[in-house]
Amino acid sequence: MGSALNQCIIRIHEEHHALEDYQGGVPRWCSGCGDNAILAAVQRLCRDEDLAPERTVFVSGIGCSSRFPHYMKTYGFHGIHGRAFPLAEGVKMARPDLNVFVNTGDGDCCSIGAAHWIHAIRYNMNLTVILHDNHVYGLTKKQASPTSPMGLKSNTTPRGAVLEPLNPLLVSLGVANASFIAQGVDWMPEQLYDIIHKAFKHRGFSFVRVIQRCPEFLPRMFEPWLHDPGKTLLLTHANGLRPSAEVSRTYRNQREHDPLDIDTAREIAACEDPIPVGILYHNPAVPCYEDRRHAGAPRSPELTRAGLDAELDKYTIWPEERDSQPAQAV
Amino acid sequence: MVVVVLSDASLSTAQQPFPRPQFSEDWLAPPIDQTPVPEGARPYDWDPVTGIARRFIPGQPGGMHTITGLAHDRMSKVAYDPSINEEGLRARSLKLAALQKTLKAPPVYGAPEGELLLVGWGSTQGAIEEAVDRLRAQGLAVSSMHLRFIQPLPSGIREILQRFKQVMTIEGNWSDRLNDELIDEDNRRYSALAMMLRSRYLVDVDCWSEARGQPIKPGSVVDVALAKMKSPSKKNRG
Numbered sequence A: 001m002g003s004a005l006n007q008c009i010i011r012i013h014e015e016h017h018a019l020e021d022y023q024g025g026v027p028r029w030c031s032g033c034g035d036n037a038i039l040a041a042v043q044r045l046c047r048d049e050d051l052a053p054e055r056t057v058f059v060s061g062i063g064c065s066s067r068f069p070h071y072m073k074t075y076g077f078h079g080i081h082g083r084a085f086p087l088a089e090g091v092k093m094a095r096p097d098l099n100v101f102v103n104t105g106d107g108d109c110c111s112i113g114a115a116h117w118i119h120a121i122r123y124n125m126n127l128t129v130i131l132h133d134n135h136v137y138g139l140t141k142k143q144a145s146p147t148s149p150m151g152l153k154s155n156t157t158p159r160g161a162v163l164e165p166l167n168p169l170l171v172s173l174g175v176a177n178a179s180f181i182a183q184g185v186d187w188m189p190e191q192l193y194d195i196i197h198k199a200f201k202h203r204g205f206s207f208v209r210v211i212q213r214c215p216e217f218l219p220r221m222f223e224p225w226l227h228d229p230g231k232t233l234l235l236t237h238a239n240g241l242r243p244s245a246e247v248s249r250t251y252r253n254q255r256e257h258d259p260l261d262i263d264t265a266r267e268i269a270a271c272e273d274p275i276p277v278g279i280l281y282h283n284p285a286v287p288c289y290e291d292r293r294h295a296g297a298p299r300s301p302e303l304t305r306a307g308l309d310a311e312l313d314k315y316t317i318w319p320e321e322r323d324s325q326p327a328q329a330v
Numbered sequence B: 001m002v003v004v005v006l007s008d009a010s011l012s013t014a015q016q017p018f019p020r021p022q023f024s025e026d027w028l029a030p031p032i033d034q035t036p037v038p039e040g041a042r043p044y045d046w047d048p049v050t051g052i053a054r055r056f057i058p059g060q061p062g063g064m065h066t067i068t069g070l071a072h073d074r075m076s077k078v079a080y081d082p083s084i085n086e087e088g089l090r091a092r093s094l095k096l097a098a099l100q101k102t103l104k105a106p107p108v109y110g111a112p113e114g115e116l117l118l119v120g121w122g123s124t125q126g127a128i129e130e131a132v133d134r135l136r137a138q139g140l141a142v143s144s145m146h147l148r149f150i151q152p153l154p155s156g157i158r159e160i161l162q163r164f165k166q167v168m169t170i171e172g173n174w175s176d177r178l179n180d181e182l183i184d185e186d187n188r189r190y191s192a193l194a195m196m197l198r199s200r201y202l203v204d205v206d207c208w209s210e211a212r213g214q215p216i217k218p219g220s221v222v223d224v225a226l227a228k229m230k231s232p233s234k235k236n237r238g
Helices: A002-013 A034-048 A065-071 A084-094 A106-112 A114-123 A168-173 A189-201 A223-227 A245-250 A262-269 A289-293 A301-313 A319-324 B082-100 B122-137 B157-162 B192-201 B218-230
Strands: A056-060 A075-078 A099-105 A127-133 A180-185 A205-211 A232-236 A254-256 A275-282 B066-068 B114-121 B142-147 B164-171 B205-209
Touching: A034 A065, A034 A127, A034 A189, A034 A205, A056 A065, A056 A084, A065 A075, A065 A099, A065 B066, A075 A084, A084 A099, A084 A114, A084 A127, A084 A289, A099 A106, A106 A114, A106 A127, A106 A168, A114 A168, A114 A205, A127 A189, A168 A180, A168 A205, A168 A262, A168 A275, A180 A189, A180 A262, A189 A205, A189 A275, A262 A275, B114 B122, B114 B192, B114 B218, B122 B142, B122 B164, B122 B218, B142 B157, B157 B164, B157 B192, B164 B192, B164 B218, B192 B205, B205 B218
Parallel strands: A056 A075, A056 A099, A075 B066, A099 A127, A127 A205, A180 A205, A232 A254, A232 A275, B114 B142, B114 B164, B164 B205
Antiparallel strands: A180 A275
C-alpha cells in the first residue's frame, strides 16, 4: 500500500515532454536545408526518450550546422570552429549524468577540427555525434569543404575542386576504439530517426554522418539519388536496423550487414554510389574513456584531502619535529 | 571574461621553500547548484553592483540556454542589432570596473615618499627589493612598488607616484634607450608598463628594461637607479 502510494506520487511528479518542450526557436536555416530534417529527428528522439531538457546538452562548433543548439530548448554550447569535440568531452568528464550531443559540419569536423575528431573517436566517450555533411561551406557562402566533390566550382575553387573528397566514414572506421559508425540521408526521415535513436542508445562515441542537401549552394547535387531509390543501399541486420515494409517497398536495394564486421563495414563505407544507409559498425564492447578513467566517481572532501596530503608529504620537512626529538644513540 | 595571467620563465620555473599549507574545506569546489532557476530569470541578467551574471548550470530546471561566442541578448540568443552590441560592450566593461573597485593599492616597499620610485611586476620583485635595500643602506630615498594587477590597475597608484620626484619602471621587455643615435623623445618606445602608467596617470615615468631572457639582477637595478638619481632625465621632463 505504502509503496504503491509512493509509486503514485513518483508518477505524478514524473514529467512528460511534448515536442514543443524541445523547440528553442524558429530555425534560421534555409527552407529545404537538411539541417531541418536532423532537427526534427533529434527533437523526436528527445520526446520519445523523454529526456529532461535541463539534463541535456548540445555542443557545436561553427557553421550552419552549429546553429543547432540554439534551436533546442535544452542547455547548449555554441563553441568555436572545430572545437565541438573537446568542449563536449569536457562537459561529459565533469558531468557524466548529462546527455551530451555534438553537432558538427563537414568543415567544422573534417577540416579545422579533424585532429579533435580523430582523437574523440579514439577516446570513445559516451557522446552522440551528428556530422551534418552538406559537402560545402554554407555559412560563409560556398567554399569547397573537405567533402566537396572533385570539380566543384566554388568561391575558393573557381576552376573546380582539384582533390578527391575525404570520406568521413572511412576515416572514422580507421581509428582505434571506433565503436559506432552509421550513415543517414536527410531525405529518408524514418531511417534517419532510427539511426539517431540507435546512436543515442549506444554507450560510447556514436558517430552518425548525415548526407544532407544544401538547397542554396548545391541544389542539384543529390537529385539522381532522390529520383532513383536503387542508388541507395539499405543496410539491414538483426543487430542493426530492419527497415519497415513501407520503406522496403521503395528501397529494394538492401544488403544484410553484420555491424560487428569491420572489414565489410570499410568495404561498404568506401562506396559512394549507391550511398549506404544504416549502421556500418557497432561494437558495444569497446570501453568508454570515462569508464577507464573512473571519472564521475564521487570526489569527497576526504579523498581530496588525502590526495593533497600525500603529495605534500613527498616534499615536506619538519625541522621542529626533528629538533624536538632527543638524539638517540644507535 | 578572458583573464590573462602574465608570467615569465624565471617566475614560472622558480623554486623556493614555503610553509606547508593547512588544508581547508574552503578550498573545495562548492556542490553544483541543481536547484530550479528563479521564475523570470534570464541567463545574462547581471548585478549592477558586482557586475556578475549568475551562471545557470546544466541540470538546473528553467535555466536552459545556449552559450555562444557571438553577440547575444540577455536570453543568450544570437543578436546582431547595434544596441545589443553596445550593451554587451558596456556590461563587460562595467564588470571589469566592478572588479577594479575591489582591488587595494599595492604596498610601497621602503619609505612612502622620496626621490625615486621603482615600479615592477612579475619575477623582478626580489631583485628590485634587494636593490632598494642596498640603496637605502647608502642613505638614498629609493622605494619600490610591485604591481599584481596590471589591467585594471587598482586605485591609489596615482597618489603613490606623486609622492616621488622620479618614477621608473623596471621590466623584462624591450624599451628604446635614449643614448642610441636614432632614438629621441618623439620615437622612443617605452616599455609596456611605463607606457600604461604614463597614459593613465599623466606622470612622467621613465623606464629601464632588459630583454636578455635571463632574470634581472639586483646589481643592475642598483646601477640603473644610481644613474637615474645622478642625472635626472631633463630630456624626459619636457
